[in-house]
Amino acid sequence: MSALLRVENLVKHxxxxxxLFGRQTAVVHAVDGLNFELDAGDTMALVGESxxxxxTVGRLVLRLLDATAGKVWFDGEDLMTLAPERMxxxxxxxxxxxxxxxxxxxxxxxxxxxxxxxxxxxxxxxGRERERxxxxxxxxxxxxxxxxxxxxxFSGGQRQRIGIARALAVEPRLIVCDEPVSALDVSIQxxxxxxxxxxxxxxxxxxxFIAHDLAVVKHIATHVAVMYLGQIVxxxxxxxxxxxxxxPYTQALLSAIPIAEPGLKREQxxxxxxxxxxxxxxxxxxxxxxxxxxxERCAQEVPELRAIEGHSVACHYWQEIMAPxxxxxxxxxNERLVRLQSxxxxx
Amino acid sequence: MTALLEVSxxxxxxxxxxxxxxxxxxxxxxxxxxGRTLGIVGESxxxxxVTSLSIxxxxxxxxxxxxxxxxxxEGRDLAxxxxxxxxxxxxxxxxxxxQEPMTSLNPAFTIGxxxxxxxxxxxxxxxxxxxAHAIEMLRRVRIPSPERRIDEYxxxxxxxxxxxxxxxxxxxxxxxxxxxxxxxxxxxxTIQAQVLDLMRTLREETGTAIILITHDLGVIAELADEVxxxxxxxxxxxxxxxxxxxxxxxPYTIGLLGxxxxxxxxxxxxxxxxxxxxxxxxxxxxCRFAPRCxxxxxxxxxxxxxxxxxxxxxxxxxxxxxxxxxxxxELVA
Numbered sequence: 001m002s003a004l005l006r007v008e009n010l011v012k013h014x015x016x017x018x019x020l021f022g023r024q025t026a027v028v029h030a031v032d033g034l035n036f037e038l039d040a041g042d043t044m045a046l047v048g049e050s051x052x053x054x055x056t057v058g059r060l061v062l063r064l065l066d067a068t069a070g071k072v073w074f075d076g077e078d079l080m081t082l083a084p085e086r087m088x089x090x091x092x093x094x095x096x097x098x099x100x101x102x103x104x105x106x107x108x109x110x111x112x113x114x115x116x117x118x119x120x121x122x123x124x125x126x127g128r129e130r131e132r133x134x135x136x137x138x139x140x141x142x143x144x145x146x147x148x149x150x151x152x153x154f155s156g157g158q159r160q161r162i163g164i165a166r167a168l169a170v171e172p173r174l175i176v177c178d179e180p181v182s183a184l185d186v187s188i189q190x191x192x193x194x195x196x197x198x199x200x201x202x203x204x205x206x207x208x209f210i211a212h213d214l215a216v217v218k219h220i221a222t223h224v225a226v227m228y229l230g231q232i233v234x235x236x237x238x239x240x241x242x243x244x245x246x247x248p249y250t251q252a253l254l255s256a257i258p259i260a261e262p263g264l265k266r267e268q269x270x271x272x273x274x275x276x277x278x279x280x281x282x283x284x285x286x287x288x289x290x291x292x293x294x295x296e297r298c299a300q301e302v303p304e305l306r307a308i309e310g311h312s313v314a315c316h317y318w319q320e321i322m323a324p325x326x327x328x329x330x331x332x333x334n335e336r337l338v339r340l341q342s343x344x345x346x347x
Numbered sequence: 348m349t350a351l352l353e354v355s356x357x358x359x360x361x362x363x364x365x366x367x368x369x370x371x372x373x374x375x376x377x378x379x380x381x382g383r384t385l386g387i388v389g390e391s392x393x394x395x396x397v398t399s400l401s402i403x404x405x406x407x408x409x410x411x412x413x414x415x416x417x418x419x420x421e422g423r424d425l426a427x428x429x430x431x432x433x434x435x436x437x438x439x440x441x442x443x444x445x446q447e448p449m450t451s452l453n454p455a456f457t458i459g460x461x462x463x464x465x466x467x468x469x470x471x472x473x474x475x476x477x478x479a480h481a482i483e484m485l486r487r488v489r490i491p492s493p494e495r496r497i498d499e500y501x502x503x504x505x506x507x508x509x510x511x512x513x514x515x516x517x518x519x520x521x522x523x524x525x526x527x528x529x530x531x532x533x534x535x536x537t538i539q540a541q542v543l544d545l546m547r548t549l550r551e552e553t554g555t556a557i558i559l560i561t562h563d564l565g566v567i568a569e570l571a572d573e574v575x576x577x578x579x580x581x582x583x584x585x586x587x588x589x590x591x592x593x594x595x596x597x598p599y600t601i602g603l604l605g606x607x608x609x610x611x612x613x614x615x616x617x618x619x620x621x622x623x624x625x626x627x628x629x630x631x632x633x634c635r636f637a638p639r640c641x642x643x644x645x646x647x648x649x650x651x652x653x654x655x656x657x658x659x660x661x662x663x664x665x666x667x668x669x670x671x672x673x674x675x676x677e678l679v680a
Contacts, residue, residue, distance in 0.1 A: 185390040187619065189606070190619035191621070252537055258568065270537075275535075345616070
């Protein structure tokens with residue numbers, strides 16, 4: 001079976017010009033040779049820190065940005081070379097959910113207008129737009145009486161639900177979720193994460209889930225690609241990535257996350273310095289300037305992303321680097337707490 | 348021993364456009380001992396930042412005011428201090444770092460100008476000595492080549508570096524109390540780890556007491572000694588950090604712990620707390636968490652529960668505390 005989405009050697013360079021009509025003086029290497037696949041019903045998480053290019057990938061996949069090079073195969077068609085009209089039709093199957101629920105809804109449109117617009121654009125649910133809009137609200141857990149309200153009357157979590165309903169209006173097969181919960185409060189984050197999971201199960205959706213929070217990713221993803229300065233440094237199914245991270249960057253990223261358990265003893269890998277400038281990325285391995293294991297060869301040779309038993313890693317020395325303790329998972333830590341928490345799931 | 352900071356019955360109100368007032372913080376009490384770290388955790392609108400602005404005397408003039416209660420710092424009631432006395436204290440005996448390292452530095456001045464101004468405000472030092480001290484502070488927060496960096500403008504620094512400069516600035520006069528309001532929220536996780544590590548080291552070296560305000564329970568678990576959980580302007584639970592995570596008593600704390608995805612736990616589904624965080628303007632009779640609480644009983648809807656001592660320095664504001672594992676969910680009509 002071929003994958004729903006296949007990204008091949010995707011590259012995006014943003015030119016920098018000193019003046020409006022000046023000559024190009026430099027290039028930001030936002031995305032530099034990306035490959036991954038995603039099946040229907042799966043969630044591919046792109047994780048990394050700010051400036052790693054993860055949001056750019058999301059926009060390239062939907063062709064909201066034009067790629068410098070590479071291919072994006074969606075259901076057997078290369079979106080990059082599709083004629084505009086055909087692309088517009090395809091867009092129905094590709095939707096996006098944005099990070100900021102405050103700026104991604106039009107403040108002058110009621111919820112009904114917001115939900116009816118994509119229906120009209122694609123000629124769906126003709127004559128029964130209101131009914132369909134009510135259905136969509138119901139799907140995301142909002143009451144139909146909200147149809148006539150405006151975005152400012154809703155909280156952040158509710159707005160994010162409206163954003164999800166709008167994406168679902170055209171019955172997409174793939175949704176790019178760009179940090180969909182990072183602007184929300186903790187207790188509301190969980191509501192939206194649960195909603196995304198329920199919808200995926202019910203509708204068989206595929207998600208490209210862009211996030212910086214590895215704990216959320218561990219919860220929602222089936223596959224994870226860790227990005228650093230425009231490249232994937234490690235790619236694996238979720239279980240294997242979290243149990244045995246192999247790239248030094250992934251290891252550091254995992255160990256940097258504060259864990260909500262006081263007194264928990266674990267080894268922390270503290271990276272020195274900041275992420276280098278993507279205008280002038282380091283030679284060889286881009287991570288080498290912060291890597292505790294970097295050697296001579298890392299500055300000269302670019303490490304390729306090599307697959308070892310379904311787990312890909314781009315590091316010259318991954319075999320020599322001691323696999324640190326991955327994340328040791330426990331099923332139940334505190335029975336009383338787990339039992340009390342189950343009350344929040346409702347009867 | 349008296350506490351370094353003692354907040355009792357603090358009520359901070361803000362003006363409404365309609366002419367009325369609402370209490371963003373509605374009668375909270377806590378204390379911080381010298382050298383200890385108190386974590387204040389809660390979601391947006393719970394009043395955690397207003398609490399810190401009240402302590403620092405930084406409430407927006409004409410809009411916010413301390414309507415009741417007292418704040419005692421080193422034995423002195425801050426309400427009785429003149430603005431000049433307050434200025435002498437602020438940035439000196441007590442200091443604050445903010446969430447946004449991008450906006451809390453002045454872009455028109457070099458970081459050296461800003462550091463030196465703060466130091467000379469409180470210390471009788473020559474410009475050259477203050478500069479030497481500023482360089483030393485930058486070195487202590489591990490800014491590489493501080494002699495050079497001191498003459499740079501904030502835009503030249505990354506977010507993590509700016510937050511370090513803020514920390515250097517806050518610690519330059521060796522404050523007894525440091526208030527850190529979401530100090531790592533705007534930072535990437537590897538940079539957050541660096542800054543948390545730095546705060547830990549500096550705390551050990553200087554013995555500064557810290558009030559750490561955050562929404563991140565992971566950060567609390569890593570740094571705090573005691574924790575206060577706030578919800579909608581009130582303290583709903585208070586305990587030392589081990590106890591709070593092991594034996595939480597307030598349903599909000601319990602729900603919050605269940606709603607965060609955790610790296611080290613197998614979680615099949617997150618236990619989201621249904622409903623919305625109420626705005627401080629919402630009139631709620633009874634417990635403010637009751638509308639979202641699965642354990643709420645009739646009583647909870649009628650009267651607000653007081654913060655009750657449960658022993659071992661642990662207190663909770665819940666009619667049903669202490670909650671047993673088999674607590675019945677009472678159906679509220």
